[in-house]
Amino acid sequence: MQFTPQLEDKLKKLMRNYPIKRSALIPMLLFAQDEQGFLSQETIAEIAGRLELTVPQVEETISYYSMLRKKPAGKYHLQVCTNISCLLRGGEELFEHARKKLRLAPGETTPDNLFSLEEVECIGACAWAPAIQVNYQFHHELTPERFDQLIRELERSRT
Amino acid sequence: MMGETVKIRVDDRELEVQRGTLLIEACRAAGIEVPSFCYYPGLSLQAACRMCLVEIEKAPKLQTACTVPVTEGMIVRSNTEQVTQARRSMLEFLLGNHPLDCPVCDKGGECELQDMVFRYGASESRYGEAKRHVEEQQWSPVVYFDAPRCILCYRCVRVCDEGMGVGALSVVNRGVHTEIAPNHGDHLECEECGMCIDICPVGALTSGAYRYKARPWEMQYTSTICTHCGDGCKTTLSVRNNKILRGNNRDRSGINGEFLCIKGRYAYDFVEHPSRLRQPLIRRGRELVETTWEEAIGTVAAKWSEILARRNKAANNTLAETSEKRSEGFGVIGSNHTTNEENYLLQKFARTVLQTNHVDHHRTADYAALIHALANESAEQPSQAQRPPLARSKDIVGASAILLVGNNPTEQHPLIAWNIREACRLNGARLYIIHSRRIPLLRQSHRFLPLGLGHEADALRHLCGEPEATQALLGETPSGDNVTADLLNDFRNRLQEEKDVIVVFGDEITGPDVSLLIRMGSRLSGQTRYIALGDYSNSRGASDMGLLPHLLPGYRPVGDAAARAFFEDRWKSPIPATVGLSVDDMVAATLQGGMDALYVVGANPLKGRNPEDFCGKTFLVVQDLFLQETAQAADVVLPAASAYEKSGTVTNTCGELQRLRKAVGVLGTRTDLQIFASLAAAMGATLHPSQPEEALEEIRQMVPEYNIPLANVLAGGAEAVLNPNGFKPLAAPAETSGRVYSAQDTLFTSGTLGRFSNILNLVPERNIRKEPGPA
Numbered sequence: 001m002q003f004t005p006q007l008e009d010k011l012k013k014l015m016r017n018y019p020i021k022r023s024a025l026i027p028m029l030l031f032a033q034d035e036q037g038f039l040s041q042e043t044i045a046e047i048a049g050r051l052e053l054t055v056p057q058v059e060e061t062i063s064y065y066s067m068l069r070k071k072p073a074g075k076y077h078l079q080v081c082t083n084i085s086c087l088l089r090g091g092e093e094l095f096e097h098a099r100k101k102l103r104l105a106p107g108e109t110t111p112d113n114l115f116s117l118e119e120v121e122c123i124g125a126c127a128w129a130p131a132i133q134v135n136y137q138f139h140h141e142l143t144p145e146r147f148d149q150l151i152r153e154l155e156r157s158r159t
Numbered sequence: 160m161m162g163e164t165v166k167i168r169v170d171d172r173e174l175e176v177q178r179g180t181l182l183i184e185a186c187r188a189a190g191i192e193v194p195s196f197c198y199y200p201g202l203s204l205q206a207a208c209r210m211c212l213v214e215i216e217k218a219p220k221l222q223t224a225c226t227v228p229v230t231e232g233m234i235v236r237s238n239t240e241q242v243t244q245a246r247r248s249m250l251e252f253l254l255g256n257h258p259l260d261c262p263v264c265d266k267g268g269e270c271e272l273q274d275m276v277f278r279y280g281a282s283e284s285r286y287g288e289a290k291r292h293v294e295e296q297q298w299s300p301v302v303y304f305d306a307p308r309c310i311l312c313y314r315c316v317r318v319c320d321e322g323m324g325v326g327a328l329s330v331v332n333r334g335v336h337t338e339i340a341p342n343h344g345d346h347l348e349c350e351e352c353g354m355c356i357d358i359c360p361v362g363a364l365t366s367g368a369y370r371y372k373a374r375p376w377e378m379q380y381t382s383t384i385c386t387h388c389g390d391g392c393k394t395t396l397s398v399r400n401n402k403i404l405r406g407n408n409r410d411r412s413g414i415n416g417e418f419l420c421i422k423g424r425y426a427y428d429f430v431e432h433p434s435r436l437r438q439p440l441i442r443r444g445r446e447l448v449e450t451t452w453e454e455a456i457g458t459v460a461a462k463w464s465e466i467l468a469r470r471n472k473a474a475n476n477t478l479a480e481t482s483e484k485r486s487e488g489f490g491v492i493g494s495n496h497t498t499n500e501e502n503y504l505l506q507k508f509a510r511t512v513l514q515t516n517h518v519d520h521h522r523t524a525d526y527a528a529l530i531h532a533l534a535n536e537s538a539e540q541p542s543q544a545q546r547p548p549l550a551r552s553k554d555i556v557g558a559s560a561i562l563l564v565g566n567n568p569t570e571q572h573p574l575i576a577w578n579i580r581e582a583c584r585l586n587g588a589r590l591y592i593i594h595s596r597r598i599p600l601l602r603q604s605h606r607f608l609p610l611g612l613g614h615e616a617d618a619l620r621h622l623c624g625e626p627e628a629t630q631a632l633l634g635e636t637p638s639g640d641n642v643t644a645d646l647l648n649d650f651r652n653r654l655q656e657e658k659d660v661i662v663v664f665g666d667e668i669t670g671p672d673v674s675l676l677i678r679m680g681s682r683l684s685g686q687t688r689y690i691a692l693g694d695y696s697n698s699r700g701a702s703d704m705g706l707l708p709h710l711l712p713g714y715r716p717v718g719d720a721a722a723r724a725f726f727e728d729r730w731k732s733p734i735p736a737t738v739g740l741s742v743d744d745m746v747a748a749t750l751q752g753g754m755d756a757l758y759v760v761g762a763n764p765l766k767g768r769n770p771e772d773f774c775g776k777t778f779l780v781v782q783d784l785f786l787q788e789t790a791q792a793a794d795v796v797l798p799a800a801s802a803y804e805k806s807g808t809v810t811n812t813c814g815e816l817q818r819l820r821k822a823v824g825v826l827g828t829r830t831d832l833q834i835f836a837s838l839a840a841a842m843g844a845t846l847h848p849s850q851p852e853e854a855l856e857e858i859r860q861m862v863p864e865y866n867i868p869l870a871n872v873l874a875g876g877a878e879a880v881l882n883p884n885g886f887k888p889l890a891a892p893a894e895t896s897g898r899v900y901s902a903q904d905t906l907f908t909s910g911t912l913g914r915f916s917n918i919l920n921l922v923p924e925r926n927i928r929k930e931p932g933p934a
């Protein structure tokens with residue numbers, strides 16, 4: 001299968017960084033996912049081939065890491081942390097609020113493909129709990145109100 | 160061969176162990192118990208289960224004994240309160256999501272988890288949540304998976320990837336959702352060896368053939384030798400009420416350790432196949448109808464005696480013969496599956512009672528040429544005679560290099576392939592492959608010399624330094640590889656540097672090419688040993704026992720008067736002096752009406768032919784398990800017992816003698832040995848001995864290679880038949896006659912026997928997997 005020249009470039013650089021081919025697996029998957037939105041069977045097979053791995057070996061990795069996905073996500077992928085620190089500071093309530101607000105169950109995407117929602121374990125932002133991650137952007141010390149405001153801003157920026 | 164050692168102390172015991180040994184191994188060797196689930200000798204380290212935790216002085220926390228190598232002065236405690244507590248907690252943790260359905264689980268009674276809980280407690284659980292339930296899944300006709308029972312030790316994943324080289328299993332998801340997954344979503348496409356099932360410490364992976372059938376304590380266990388390929392794995396058959404319920408080798412005794420392929424583990428089911436012959440058949444007109452043993456034996460004996468009498472009369476009266484069409488008399492075709500004792504007696508019967516050297520079997524490897532070439536070699540270079548020239552199957556694991564010429568061991572010799580992978584994986588052995596196809600073992604190979612089919616001898620000449628041969632190999636091969644002079648020289652130079660090479664070769668190398676191979680091998684700088692790969696469970700034994708038209712037992716030429724005299728003296732009967740006909744010649748002669756009688760034992764030489772063409776062409780007697788092509792053309796069919804229904808010995812393709820033990824009986828059948836004795840008796844002839852033990856004794860007296868210590872064999876072990884130091888050159892070169900060719904069985908076929916194994920016919924891979932072609 002064909003990747004875009006930009007992606008090919010990135011992948012080539014990556015491969016050079018690792019003396020053991022398979023070490024490049026996770027970043028390769030991430031780069032491919034960033035560009036394509038998700039990891040298709042085709043992409044998985046292609047990457048497996050390049051790294052001399054079997055498809056099941058790549059699937060193992062994907063299924064282990066929640067940041068890697070095999071289904072398309074929304075334009076804004078909202079990851080709400082409900083691990084200890086966030087939990088103590090209202091993370092669960094925040095997650096519940098997000099579900100109601102967006103009318104989404106975990107793992108689902110809104111019909112307009114704008115938002116998708118996921119409950120995640122600690123994202124390393126404990127000091128600013130509760131935290132959520134939107135794509136690669138972090139948002140700290142959220143309350144339901146600040147969450148709604150964030151959603152409004154994102155909706156505006158769609159156009 | 161102890162290297163540098165270190166001193167450690169475990170629970171107040173001083174131990175001296177080799178540096179680098181894993182602590183768990185050091186403890187176990189000294190009889191100190193360290194429980195484990197995920198640790199498995201020979202597989203990569205996983206440290207997943209934490210059962211092996213011990214205290215090591217100066218380490219802040221408990222350490223996993225399965226990953227820590229011993230170091231000088233290490234002080235270890237394996238029996239403190241803290242360690243006991245840790246074991247109990249680990250078990251409680253494992254049981255958190257375990258269904259504890261031991262009363263219905265196949266593993267109950269031989270489950271490692273059950274044993275551990277029994278031993279180390281954790282009888283109560285503090286886990287109050289609902290257990291996560293997943294339905295049982297069928298992954299293939301032989302593999303079932305019950306996820307909740309899985310303790311995630313990853314043994315199955317590792318044995319499939321590392322041991323089998325297949326990699327069909329993986330671990331998906333994480334945390335409490337972690338599961339073992341098959342390679343094709345909801346099912347497996349693999350070698351169906353069942354290794355993963357056997358290695359599973361719990362009842363998570365279960366066998367399609369055995370599940371919910373029995374409990375381990377209600378069965379009897381008979382260890383015997385697999386009757387399929389030539390590797391001779393020991394398989395332990397679990398039997399209840401005269402029915403084989405499973406095959407495995409969990410005690411790891413035998414040359415194969417715990418390894419078995421699908422055939423050794425599951426393909427015992429032919430024993431009770433509905434079309435199994437259970438009564439003698441006799442031809443009445445066009446029909447084969449059931450009859451009694453008495454009538455069958457009587458008919459054969461009478462007819463044979465009549466032919467013998469006529470031939471004797473003709474021989475005394477040469478005038479009469481000229482008027483009659485010349486006939487070859489008796490032909491005897493033996494089996495690759497019957498025991499040494501049976502093979503020995505069959506050829507003795509043929510040569511003495513039936514007065515013929517037309518004795519042969521389907522030859523699948525040129526053992527005769529190998530033994531002969533090695534004998535010549537050691538006569539030329541006496542120094543070579545000191546070394547054992549034939550490798551045993553386990554020797555592969557310890558060799559520093561392996562040269563594979565032809566064959567596809569992954570399909571045809573699963574145990575040899577397993578050993579080769581182990582050698583490469585654990586000992587860094589270098590694998591050199593000379594092949595016309597891209598076989599799966601290329602994944603393990605160090606150097607590959609691709610060539611066109613039939614050019615194997617050229618490759619050997621190239622290795623011997625013959626420039627014309629090098630020329631013949633250059634260019635593109637049918638497999639699409641480009642062979643350059645550099646590649647060829649590099650291959651030769653690398654191989655030349657090796658100090659300890661085991662040469663493994665298939666039917667690509669036969670006849671004079673075998674001598675060429677030995678010549679090549681003797682030019683290597685160090686020790687060279689050989690393994691010829693032949694197809695079935697006792698191909699080697701059939702050769703060794705003289706089921707050959709030109710060779711007596713022990714490869715003594717039939718044309719050699721001294722060799723004949725030796726046997727005549729013992730057998731108290733003359734032996735014909737002329738070399739007999741090969742299988743092909745006998746079949747051809749039959750078609751022309753040139754054989755008076757043909758006696759086929761445990762073989763199907765008419766495979767793929769129309770039996771009609773042979774009906775009435777000769778007096779044909781067939782002794783076998785099933786009514787195959789040859790039997791369909793027979794005048795009398797005698798139902799024989801299979802290898803799992805008798806005792807005796809067989810010799811595997813590496814020349815290792817092992818013992819068959821009777822696991823079950825099939826009503827109506829008789830062993831080949833019993834049938835020979837009854838036939839001889841009915842003819843008024845004597846054929847001794849009639850018991851397998853006595854027959855083996857006679858073999859040992861008449862075939863010096865078999866005069867080896869038996870204690871080990873009787874106890875279920877293996878002994879190499881060629882005593883390394885007593886290797887004796889043969890008196891005279893043997894004429895070769897007849898073809899040597901492999902049946903090219905795959906993992907899922909077994910000559911014509913495989914037709915009658917349901918399990919081999921059920922697995923989908925039988926049709927999906929194709930022999931790797933040139934592409």
Ligand code: SF4
Nearest residue numbers: 319349350352353355
């Ligand atoms: S049956 Fe053998 S090849 Fe198939 S998954 Fe199990 S270990 Fe692997």
Ligand code: SF4
Nearest residue numbers: 309310312313315359
């Ligand atoms: S299925 Fe069995 S062998 Fe495989 S990980 Fe689970 S418990 Fe271990």
Ligand code: SF4
Nearest residue numbers: 385387388392420423
């Ligand atoms: S490798 Fe050969 S001898 Fe061993 S189990 Fe398989 S068929 Fe039987």
Ligand code: FES
Nearest residue numbers: 081086122123125
């Ligand atoms: S617990 Fe939420 S960021 Fe660490």
Ligand code: FES
Nearest residue numbers: 195206208209225
């Ligand atoms: S045996 Fe050591 S962690 Fe499993």
